[in-house]
Amino acid sequence: MQKTQKLTLAVLIQAALISTAYASEQSEAKGFIEDAEGSVLFRTGFIDRDKKNVPAGSDTRSSAQSAIFDLESGYTKGIVGFGVGVVGDGSFKLGENSHAGNGMIPLHNNGNKDAQGRVDAYDHWARGGANVKARISNTEVRYGTQVLDLPVLASNTGRMVPEYFTGVLATSHEIENLEVIAGKFTKNQYSDQINTDGENLDRAGVWGAKYKFNDALNASYYGLDSKNKLERHYVNANYKQALANDSSLTYDFSGYHTEFDEQATTYSSTIGNKDVSGRSNNIWAISGTYNTGAHNVMLAYQQNTGNTGYDYGQNADGYQSIYLPNSYLSDFVGNHEKSAQVQYSYDFGAMNVPGLTWTTAYVYGWDINVAGTAQEGKENEFFNQVKYTVQSGFAKDASLRVRNSIYRANNAYENAYIGDTNEWRIFLDIPVKLF
Numbered sequence: 001m002q003k004t005q006k007l008t009l010a011v012l013i014q015a016a017l018i019s020t021a022y023a024s025e026q027s028e029a030k031g032f033i034e035d036a037e038g039s040v041l042f043r044t045g046f047i048d049r050d051k052k053n054v055p056a057g058s059d060t061r062s063s064a065q066s067a068i069f070d071l072e073s074g075y076t077k078g079i080v081g082f083g084v085g086v087v088g089d090g091s092f093k094l095g096e097n098s099h100a101g102n103g104m105i106p107l108h109n110n111g112n113k114d115a116q117g118r119v120d121a122y123d124h125w126a127r128g129g130a131n132v133k134a135r136i137s138n139t140e141v142r143y144g145t146q147v148l149d150l151p152v153l154a155s156n157t158g159r160m161v162p163e164y165f166t167g168v169l170a171t172s173h174e175i176e177n178l179e180v181i182a183g184k185f186t187k188n189q190y191s192d193q194i195n196t197d198g199e200n201l202d203r204a205g206v207w208g209a210k211y212k213f214n215d216a217l218n219a220s221y222y223g224l225d226s227k228n229k230l231e232r233h234y235v236n237a238n239y240k241q242a243l244a245n246d247s248s249l250t251y252d253f254s255g256y257h258t259e260f261d262e263q264a265t266t267y268s269s270t271i272g273n274k275d276v277s278g279r280s281n282n283i284w285a286i287s288g289t290y291n292t293g294a295h296n297v298m299l300a301y302q303q304n305t306g307n308t309g310y311d312y313g314q315n316a317d318g319y320q321s322i323y324l325p326n327s328y329l330s331d332f333v334g335n336h337e338k339s340a341q342v343q344y345s346y347d348f349g350a351m352n353v354p355g356l357t358w359t360t361a362y363v364y365g366w367d368i369n370v371a372g373t374a375q376e377g378k379e380n381e382f383f384n385q386v387k388y389t390v391q392s393g394f395a396k397d398a399s400l401r402v403r404n405s406i407y408r409a410n411n412a413y414e415n416a417y418i419g420d421t422n423e424w425r426i427f428l429d430i431p432v433k434l435f
Contacts, residue, residue, distance in 0.1 A: 024137045025173070029081045035074020038434035040067050044094075045160045045427045047102050052420035058117070062104040066091040066160045069128075071434075081135045087145055088128015089161040097121040103319075104159045106192050125194060129166065139172040145196075148318065150181070151234040152224035152256075153206050156319035158425075159191040163319055166196065169206075177212040181222075188316040201316035202227040208234075216240045228263045229315035232256060234323065247292035254324055255284030256310060265314040281306040283333060285324045287341075294350035298343040300325040302332055309335040328383045329405035329423050332365040334413070337377070339365035355389040370412050377413035382406045398430045 029035065046063040068089045075081030093105055098118035100107060108120040131144025146169060147155045147162045155163040167185030174180075183206050188199035208222030217239045224232040236254040243249060260266060260279040287300035302324060304310060310333035313319035325341060326332040332339035341363040348356035361383040368377030385403035390396055405423045414420065 026075065026079070026081050026135045026137055029075040029077050029135075032073050032076050032083060036072065036435060038069070038071040040069045040432045040434060042067055042430040042432065043160060043427060045104065046425070047104050047159070048424045049102055050422040052422065053414060054419055060099055060102040062097055062100040062102055062121075063094040064091050064097070064105055064160050065094055068161055075133075075135050079136065083133045083135075085131045085133060085142070085144070086128065087131070087147060087162075087164070088126065090124075090126040091160060092124035093121055102159075103156075103190070103192050106194050122194075127161065127164065127189065127194065127196075129164065129196070138174050139170065141168065141170045143168040148185075150206055150208065150222055150318075150321075151220070151236070151254075151323040152208070152222045152232050152317070152321055153185070153204060154318040154320040154323070156191055156313070158320065161191050163191050164189040164196070165201075165318075167204075178209065179211075180209045182207045188318075190313075190319060199316035202229075204229075204317065216242070224317060226315055226317055228261050230258055230260045230264050230317065232258045232317070232321075236323070243292075245292065247290070250289040250291070252287045252289070252325070253284070255282065256324075257282050258306075258310065260308065260311075260315075264311075266308050266311045279306075279308045281308050281310045283310040283324065285326060287325045294347040296343075296345040296347075298325070298341070298345075300341040300343070302326040302337075302339045302341075304333060304335065304337045307335070309333045309337065326363050326365075328361065328363065328381055329407050329421065330363070330365070330379060330381050330418055332363060332379065334365065334368035334370075334377060334379075334417065336367055336369040337365050338367050339363055355391045357387050359383075359385045368413055368416075370416050373412050375410075375412035377410065377416065379407070379409040379413055379417070381408075395430070399428075401425075401427045401429070 043066045045066070049060045051058045066089050071086040073083040073085065075083045097105055100119055100121040106122040106125050108122065113119055129145025131142050131146060133140055133142040145164050145166050148165050149155070153165070155165065165185045166187035167183060169181065169183035172180045185204045186201060187197040188201040189196050190198055204224060204226040206222065206224050208220065210218065210220035212218045219237045222234045234256050238250065238252045241249045258281045262277055266279060282305045283302065285300055285302035287298055289296060289298040312321040322331055326339045341361055343359065343361035345357060345359040363381045365379045366376065370377040383405050385401065387399060387401040389399040403425045407418060407421045409417065409420060
């Protein structure tokens with residue numbers, strides 16, 4: 001029996017055998033219709049990537065309108081409750097979008113460009129799927145199309161519409177403050193793909209747990225085994241220290257260990273050699289965040305070891321599977337790379353403008369091994385984001401988010417990764433609760 005099948009079975013047995021000290025979620029079920037929820041997120045989005053040192057036509061620019069829906073029934077009453085859900089999206093492009101290609105809009109002919117560097121983008125498209133769910137006590141099993149939020153298998157939500165996975169996931173809360181998960185997924189559809197298995201996922205098993213020791217300390221571990229691609233492990237520990245005058249200092253440690261199979265894809269420029277066997281990577285980060293009133297300051301250090309850089313998404317392992325602090329436009333994941341960050345955030349609620357926030361950060365990376373040269377690779381990014389969320393009235397919870405990244409690399413790393421880029425992302429989100 002496969003590892004993930006054993007883990008899923010263990011989660012279900014746990015639900016049947018463990019008697020908890022707090023109320024069962026299923027015992028409080030009101031009914032299939034009574035607990036139903038439905039919402040639609042109307043999103044207008046724009047992404048512009050201005051490539052500075054590449055041939056004309058390499059810039060990408062996309063704008064579109066989407067409706068992202070999430071419909072969930074409640075659970076039927078009884079020892080075992082059953083229900084259904086639907087997730088999906090419908091979109092259309094705004095303007096010609098002849099320079100699309102940044103993961104936002106599907107492209108005809110696999111994104112081939114004409115002589116003028118233009119692409120043929122879809123005018124409109126729709127995606128999504130259904131799932132079924134069952135719950136016993138405080139354990140849920142769900143099968144079908146899902147948006148995942150796991151450190152080792154996370155759906156990208158930074159484009160117009162989310163990345164979808166198809167498979168089964170069991171989530172258990174039978175022990176207070178402990179969450180245990182196990183599952184298996186067989187399809188992966190990226191944000192700009194029409195094909196429901198556009199990433200050609202064979203089989204990815206996931207497992208893990210997170211535990212809240214108290215209000216100040218929590219820790220987690222997650223694993224992933226993607227057939228013929230990679231095996232990955234993630235750990236995290238987070239501790240919040242209360243200080244005087246309602247201030248706090250938060251310490252966070254997180255890290256990944258990845259073993260790549262021979263069939264896996266990694267950035268060839270950061271491997272450091274042509275041998276595709278025995279590729280592995282360790283990446284870890286530690287950060288400290290000081291919060292006082294409206295001010296938030298974070299310092300972070302991140303480091304890679306192994307014979308290749310950290311790579312994610314390329315192997316149908318989730319295009320947001322990098323739960324590390326030094327991740328903006330660049331993720332600072334080059335072979336042997338070290339990086340340091342300073343971040344500052346301010347909440348304008350302190351100036352009687354509730355809902356308005358600003359975040360700025362600078363990240364510097366160095367000591368990158370680049371294939372084909374003995375020169376040290378270096379990169380840096382200056383990041384800014386302003387977000388406003390409406391606090392009340394008919395437009396309550398609507399938000400406007402504007403972010404900008406200015407990314408630069410030295411000559412050794414310029415053609416090995418992203419390349420010098422100025423990026424803008426603008427998203428207007430209007431959530432509507434249906435029921």
